[in-house]
Amino acid sequence: MxxxxxxxxxxxxxxxxxxxxxxxxxxxxxxxxxxxxxxxxxxxxxGTLDLHFQxxxxxxxxxxxxxxxxxNYRPGAGKGRIVDEHAKIFYDEHNQVSDEDFSNEWFRPEIxxxxxxxxxxxxxxxxxxxxxxxxxxxxxxxxxxxxxxxxxxxxxxxxxxxxxxxxxxxxxxxxxxxPFYTGVIIVEGSVYNAETMAPSMHQLLKGGKIYAFGAEKYLHVSSKGDGSLVFYICTKEDENRVQTSGIDFSDKRQVLAWLKKEFREWDNVWLELFENAGLPLIPRPQYCxxxxxxxxxxxxxxxxxxxxxxxxxxxxxxxxxxxxxxxxxxxxxxxxxxxxxxxxxxxxxxxxxxxxxxxxxxxxxxxxxxxxxxxxxxxxxxxxxxx
Ligand SMILES: Cc1cc2nc3c(=O)[nH]c(=O)nc-3n(C[C@H](O)[C@H](O)[C@H](O)COP(=O)(O)OP(=O)(O)OC[C@H]3O[C@@H](n4cnc5c(N)ncnc54)[C@H](O)[C@@H]3O)c2cc1C
Incomplete structure (x- = not known):
C-alpha cells in the first residue's frame, strides 16, 4: 500500500x-x-444536513x-414549506408521505x-x-x-x-x-428552545424547514434535534457591507434595528425569530x-x-x-x-x-x-x- x-x-x-x-x-x-x-x-x-445516496x-x-x-438521523426533518413574506404556504411537503427508504437514491435523510x-x-x-x-x-x-x-x-x-x-x-x-466574492451575504442566527421562545415559527416549521421568499430576499429556517432552530438570511450586498454598515452583530438593539429595516416589507410574524435569536448573529459573505x-x-x-x-x-x-x-x-x-x-x-x-x-x-x-x-x-x- x-x-x-x-x-x-x-x-x-x-x-x-x-x-x-x-x-x-x-x-x-x-x-x-x-x-x-x-x-x-x-x-x-x-443547520441540519441532508446526505445524498451517491x-x-x-x-x-x-x-x-x-x-x-x-x-441518529432525523426522520421527517427534510420536509419543507415554501412560503411568501406573509408566511402564506404555497407548497407543503408535510402533506406528502415519506417512505424513509435507504435503498431509494432520492431519499435524502437529515442529520x-x-x-x-x-x-x-x-x-x-x-x-x-x-x-x-x-x-x-x-x-x-x-x-x-x-x-x-x-x-x-x-x-x-x-x-x-x-x-x-x-x-x-x-x-x-x-x-x-x-475564491471570488459572489455578491451574497448570509447572516446566520439560532433560537434556542424554539417551542417556547418562538412558538409561531416552531409551529410553522413542524420539525422541518421553511423556505421563505420576498422582496428579493431569502430566509431559510431549519429545526434541529436539540429543540433549537437555525435561520439564514440571504441578501445581495456589497462585499464590505458588514464593515461599512457599522452594525455590531452582538448588540441586540442594533441587530433588531437592522433586521426591522431589512424586512420592512415582511410580515411581523418573522420578528419572533429576530427578537429571540441568540447573539451574536454571524454574517458570512459568500465566496466561490x-x-x-x-x-x-x-x-x-x-x-x-x-x-x-x-x-x-x-x-x-x-x-x-x-x-x-x-x-x-x-x-x-x-x-x-x-x-x-x-x-x-x-x-x-x-x-x-x-x-x-x-x-x-x-x-x-x-x-x-x-x-x-x-x-x-x-x-x-x-x-x-x-x-
Ligand atoms: C450558511 C451555510 C449553510 C450551509 N448549508 C448546507 C447544507 O444544508 N448542506 C450541505 O451539504 N452543505 C451546506 N453548507 C456547506 C457545508 O457547510 C460545507 O460545504 C461543509 O461543511 C464542508 O465540509 P469541510 O469538512 O470541507 O469543511 P468544514 O465543515 O468547514 O470543516 C473544517 C474544519 O476545519 C477546522 N479548521 C478551520 N481552520 C483550521 C485551521 N487553521 N487549523 C485547524 N483546523 C481548522 C474547522 O474548525 C472545522 O472543524 C452550508 C454552508 C453555509 C455557510
Missing part, C-alpha cells in the same frame, strides 16, 4: 477531514487530525457507519452537524484528533512537512491533507487561486473558488471539501466533502497507482471536474433564489422532485 509507514496529517476535523481519517484508519494508515476547536465539546454551528451516504456506508447514522461529527469522532482510534491545533504555517525541511500550530506545537507528516474549510490556510500552499482554474499536483500535499472548492451553499457541500474523502482514500490505499503523486493527481482531476459543475449550479441557484419569481421557481422545482 502506498501509505505504508507514512504519517498522514489531516488539517481540519469537519465532515470531510473526519470521514477521510476514518476511511484511512480502516486500511491501517497512521493518521492524525489537527483541529482548531478547543475540544470535542465545542458547539458545532449550522456521496455522503456512500462514504458513510464505506466507513461502516450506516448503522450509527440510522440511529444535525453535531451528531454527524460525534458519529465520525467515535469511530476513530483515541488520540487521532489533536484538539486546540490551529494550523498557522508549514515548511518542508526535507521530504516531509513540518506543521506549526497557533499554540506553539509542531508536527511532522509525510503527507498533508487540507480539510480546513472555507478560509483554508492550507490552500495557499497548493495554489495562488483565491473559480471553477475554470485547476492547479499542478504536488507530491505530498492536497486538499478536500470547502478548502478545495468553496462555493455558496446549494445543499451539497458536506456531501461533496465526504465524497472527496472517499475518493481520496480509495486512490491512496488502492492498487491502481504506482506512487503517491499519481494517486493524488487522479483524485484531484476527478474532484475538480465534479466541483466545477456543482459550483456553476450553486452560483446559478444563488442568483435565482434572490431574484423576482424565486418562490414560483422553488415550488416548480420541489414539485418536479416529488413527481
Amino acid at each position: 502506498l501509505l505504508e509507514n507514512k504519517q498522514v496529517a489531516i488539517v481540519g476535523g469537519g465532515p470531510g477531514g473526519l470521514t477521510l481519517a476514518r476511511l484511512l484508519q480502516l486500511k491501517g494508515v497512521d493518521v492524525k487530525v489537527y483541529e482548531r476547536d478547543f475540544n470535542k465539546d465545542a458547539r458545532v454551528q449550522g 456521496s455522503g451516504l456512500k462514504a458513510l456506508e464505506d466507513a461502516g457507519l450506516m448503522d450509527a447514522f440510522k440511529v 444535525d452537524r453535531g451528531p454527524l461529527r460525534d458519529i465520525l469522532l467515535h469511530s476513530l482510534q483515541s488520540d487521532t484528533v489533536v484538539w486546540d491545533s490551529q494550523f498557522v504555517a508549514m515548511s518542508k525541511p526535507g521530504d516531509a512537512w513540518k506543521l506549526e500550530f497557533k499554540n506553539g506545537t509542531t508536527a511532522i507528516a509525510d503527507i498533508v491533507i487540507g480539510a480546513d474549510g472555507a478560509n483554508s490556510k492550507i490552500r495557499s500552499f497548493i495554489t495562488p487561486v483565491k 473558488m473559480p471553477f475554470d482554474r485547476s492547479w499542478s499536483t504536488l507530491p505530498n500535499l492536497t486538499m478536500l471539501g470547502d478548502a478545495a472548492h468553496l462555493m455558496p451553499p446549494s445543499g451539497s457541500g458536506v456531501n461533496m466533502a465526504m465524497l472527496d474523502a472517499l475518493e481520496l482514500s480509495e486512490c491512496l490505499t488502492g492498487n491502481d497507482f504506482e506512487d503517491i503523486p499519481a494517486a493524488i493527481a487522479a483524485y484531484e482531476k476527478e474532484m475538480q471536474t465534479r466541483a466545477a459543475k456543482e459550483a456553476q449550479e450553486s452560483l446559478e441557484m444563488t442568483q435565482w433564489m434572490l431574484a423576482e419569481g424565486a418562490l414560483a421557481k422553488m415550488v416548480q422545482m420541489l414539485s418536479q422532485i416529488q413527481d
Whole structure:
C-alpha cells in the first residue's frame, strides 16, 4: 500500500477531514487530525444536513457507519414549506408521505452537524484528533512537512491533507487561486428552545424547514434535534457591507434595528425569530473558488471539501466533502497507482471536474433564489422532485 509507514496529517476535523481519517484508519494508515476547536465539546454551528445516496451516504456506508447514522438521523426533518413574506404556504411537503427508504437514491435523510461529527469522532482510534491545533504555517525541511500550530506545537507528516474549510490556510500552499466574492451575504442566527421562545415559527416549521421568499430576499429556517432552530438570511450586498454598515452583530438593539429595516416589507410574524435569536448573529459573505482554474499536483500535499472548492451553499457541500474523502482514500490505499503523486493527481482531476459543475449550479441557484419569481421557481422545482 502506498501509505505504508507514512504519517498522514489531516488539517481540519469537519465532515470531510473526519470521514477521510476514518476511511484511512480502516486500511491501517497512521493518521492524525489537527483541529482548531478547543475540544470535542465545542458547539458545532449550522443547520441540519441532508446526505445524498451517491456521496455522503456512500462514504458513510464505506466507513461502516450506516448503522450509527440510522440511529441518529432525523426522520421527517427534510420536509419543507415554501412560503411568501406573509408566511402564506404555497407548497407543503408535510402533506406528502415519506417512505424513509435507504435503498431509494432520492431519499435524502437529515442529520444535525453535531451528531454527524460525534458519529465520525467515535469511530476513530483515541488520540487521532489533536484538539486546540490551529494550523498557522508549514515548511518542508526535507521530504516531509513540518506543521506549526497557533499554540506553539509542531508536527511532522509525510503527507498533508487540507480539510480546513472555507478560509483554508492550507490552500495557499497548493495554489495562488483565491475564491471570488459572489455578491451574497448570509447572516446566520439560532433560537434556542424554539417551542417556547418562538412558538409561531416552531409551529410553522413542524420539525422541518421553511423556505421563505420576498422582496428579493431569502430566509431559510431549519429545526434541529436539540429543540433549537437555525435561520439564514440571504441578501445581495456589497462585499464590505458588514464593515461599512457599522452594525455590531452582538448588540441586540442594533441587530433588531437592522433586521426591522431589512424586512420592512415582511410580515411581523418573522420578528419572533429576530427578537429571540441568540447573539451574536454571524454574517458570512459568500465566496466561490473559480471553477475554470485547476492547479499542478504536488507530491505530498492536497486538499478536500470547502478548502478545495468553496462555493455558496446549494445543499451539497458536506456531501461533496465526504465524497472527496472517499475518493481520496480509495486512490491512496488502492492498487491502481504506482506512487503517491499519481494517486493524488487522479483524485484531484476527478474532484475538480465534479466541483466545477456543482459550483456553476450553486452560483446559478444563488442568483435565482434572490431574484423576482424565486418562490414560483422553488415550488416548480420541489414539485418536479416529488413527481
Ligand atoms: C450558511 C451555510 C449553510 C450551509 N448549508 C448546507 C447544507 O444544508 N448542506 C450541505 O451539504 N452543505 C451546506 N453548507 C456547506 C457545508 O457547510 C460545507 O460545504 C461543509 O461543511 C464542508 O465540509 P469541510 O469538512 O470541507 O469543511 P468544514 O465543515 O468547514 O470543516 C473544517 C474544519 O476545519 C477546522 N479548521 C478551520 N481552520 C483550521 C485551521 N487553521 N487549523 C485547524 N483546523 C481548522 C474547522 O474548525 C472545522 O472543524 C452550508 C454552508 C453555509 C455557510
